[in-house]
Amino acid sequence: MNVYLDTNVFLIFVEEDISNCEIILKAAENSLFTPVISFHTFNEISKNLKSRNLKDLAGFLLFYIWSLPDIIVVQREQFRKYEKQYSDLVTDIDDLPHIYAYFEGECDYFVTTNRRLTQMKIRESVNFKSPKEFAEEILGVEGFDTKNGI
Amino acid sequence: MTSKVANVRLSEEEFAFIDRLVEDGYFSSRSDFIKTGVKNLIHEISKRKIYEYKENREEPKFTHQELLDSIKKTRKEVYQEIWGE
Numbered sequence: 001m002n003v004y005l006d007t008n009v010f011l012i013f014v015e016e017d018i019s020n021c022e023i024i025l026k027a028a029e030n031s032l033f034t035p036v037i038s039f040h041t042f043n044e045i046s047k048n049l050k051s052r053n054l055k056d057l058a059g060f061l062l063f064y065i066w067s068l069p070d071i072i073v074v075q076r077e078q079f080r081k082y083e084k085q086y087s088d089l090v091t092d093i094d095d096l097p098h099i100y101a102y103f104e105g106e107c108d109y110f111v112t113t114n115r116r117l118t119q120m121k122i123r124e125s126v127n128f129k130s131p132k133e134f135a136e137e138i139l140g141v142e143g144f145d146t147k148n149g150i
Numbered sequence: 151m152t153s154k155v156a157n158v159r160l161s162e163e164e165f166a167f168i169d170r171l172v173e174d175g176y177f178s179s180r181s182d183f184i185k186t187g188v189k190n191l192i193h194e195i196s197k198r199k200i201y202e203y204k205e206n207r208e209e210p211k212f213t214h215q216e217l218l219d220s221i222k223k224t225r226k227e228v229y230q231e232i233w234g235e
Contacts, residue, residue, distance in 0.1 A: 007221060007224075007225065008218065008221050011217065011221055012217070013200075014200060014203065014204065015212070015217055016214075017204070029193075029197075040225075040228055040229070040232070043228045043231075043232065044221070044224050044225055044228050047224045047227060047228055048220060048221060048224040051220070051224070052220075054203075056199075057199070057200070057203050060195075060196040060199040060200055060203075061196070061200060063192050063193075063196040064193060064196035064197055064200060066192075067189050067190070067192045067193035067196065068193070076232070092222075092225075092226075093229070094225045094226050094228070094229035094230075095225070097229065097232075113218065114218075114222075147214055150214070
C-alpha cells in the first residue's frame, strides 16, 4: 500500500504534542505502508522550519524522512509529463506537484490536513484521508480527537 | 544521490556475524548490511533529536491555524522558486 504523506503531516507531528500524524509516521517506521513524498516536500519543510530559525530541526526532520523504510521520493523530472493537468480541479496551483507525486507514486491514499484541497473537485480522482481517518479506517487504530483530525 | 567509499575496520567476529546474515539472505552483501545499519542509526538519532525538540520547546509561538497558514505560505513560495510562477 503506497500512501502519499503531505508536508503538513510531518510539520504537525513535530509541532503538536498529540496528533494522528504521529500515529501515521510510527506506522511508516514499522513498514505498515510505503510512504511517498515529492521532492517539494523536502523544500517546503526546510523553508518552513528555517523561516522560524529552526535550521537544526529541519536537518533532523529531513534525515528522519529520508530514512523512513522504503520511502519513495518523486522527483522533478517525473512531473514534466503532466503539463498542468488537473489545474482546473484545484484552487491552489501549488498543490499540483503533490497531486502529481500521488499519481506518480501509484498511491492508494493521500493523507493531508489541507481541507481546502480535499474539498476541491480533485477529490473525485484522489483518495484523500485526514490523518485521523487514515489512522482509524486504514490502520485500524484508535485515533486522537483533534481539530480537523490532525 | 552520489556516494563515497568509507573503509571500516571490524573484528573477525563482527564479520562472521554479518557474513552469516548475508548467507541466510537477510542482506545482499556486507555493504548492504553496513548501509542498512547506517541508515537505521541516522533514523534513530534524527527521531531522538525531533523528540528532544518536542519535549523541550517553549510554549508554541504558533496557534494551530497559524501553523497551517505558515505551511500554506511556504508551499506557495517553494512552488514559485521551483517553477517560476
